[in-house]
Each structure stands twice: as C-alpha cells, then as structure tokens.
C-alpha cells in the first residue's frame with residue numbers, strides 16, 4: 001500500500017528480553033525518578049491552606065460597585081456587554097421609581113445583570129468600557145461548581161455589600177488595593 005507521508009516509521013516487533021518481561025529495569029528506573037524528586041523543591045502548594053501571590057494585574061470575579069452612598073452605580077447602558085468579546089454579559093434595564101433614589105444612582109438601573117463565567121475570559125474589557133465605574137474584576141477566584149447553571153452569576157452574586165451596613169463584606173469584596 002502506498003504511504004501517505006514520507007515520515008512513516010516501521011514498528012519494531014523484536015521479542016522482549018527476560019529483563020524486559022520481568023519489567024524490573026523499567027520499575028527501577030521509575031522508582032529512581034520518583035526518589036530523585038523527594039529532595040527537590042516542591043512545585044505544588046497546599047491549596048487552599050496556602051495561596052500563591054497574585055500578579056498585580058490579576059483579574060478575578062466581577063464586582064458590581066456602589067457609590068459612596070451605597071447606591072448601585074450600574075445604569076444598564078450595555079457598554080460592557082458590547083465590549084465583551086465572549087458575549088458573556090446580559091442585562092435587563094428598568095426605570096428607577098420615585099422613592100428608589102437611595103438604591104440606584106441613575107434614573108435607569110440593571111434589574112437583571114448576568115455574567116456567564118464559563119464564557120468569560122477575564123480580559124477586563126467590561127471594566128474598561130464602563131463609564132460609571134460600576135464593574136471591576138476583583139482578586140477573588142470564581143468558585144468551582146458542579147453544574148453549568150452555577151456559573152451564571154447574577155446581580156446577587158456580584159453586587160458589592162453596602163459599605164455602611166456591611167463594611168467587612170465590602171472590604172472583602174473590594175479586595176484589591178488598586179480598586180480602592
């Protein structure tokens with residue numbers, strides 16, 4: 001039969017020697033490699049007890065920001081969704097009603113805001129596109145999950161706790177000093 005490429009190699013079918021049939025040399029070689037690693041510096045760490053230092057430009061889970069008065073900054077303009085190369089962001093806008101001025105900074109707000117973390121590539125373009133300083137990527141990992149639905153993050157997962165009512169939660173979510 002004609003060969004498809006010139007790189008084909010004839011498979012050697014020579015019979016195994018006694019040592020090869022006992023697998024001893026291969027086992028000893030493998031053990032040697034294992035023991036040689038005992039005295040080397042471990043490349044792994046004991047996560048989650050130990051954590052690596054993040055790069056100053058690390059981008060993690062998204063946070064929807066509030067202003068100094070605790071009001072949601074997002075005005076549901078959709079610029080982040082347009083900028084997102086992964087088409088991971090969807091939202092629904094709603095009009096702010098009289099009496100809701102203490103909840104939402106602008107006349108329009110995101111009644112629903114979702115990011116599909118399975119699509120997100122953590123590029124940070126949504127953060128750069130936002131004219132209201134309403135979204136940024138924190139230093140928190142998006143937690144693991146067992147089903148796909150668990151990776152659709154809604155507003156409840158991302159809106160930062162209110163500084164006035166939950167300062168600890170606010171500081172934890174705020175995370176990076178570069179965003180303070």
Ligand code: SF4
Pocket residue numbers: 080083084085086087088089115119120121122123124125126127
């Ligand atoms: S970080 Fe990038 S991929 Fe993820 S939601 Fe923002 S723009 Fe989209």
Ligand code: SF4
Pocket residue numbers: 073074075076077078079080081091110129130131132133134135
């Ligand atoms: S997060 Fe920013 S860019 Fe995205 S909809 Fe809200 S205000 Fe607009």
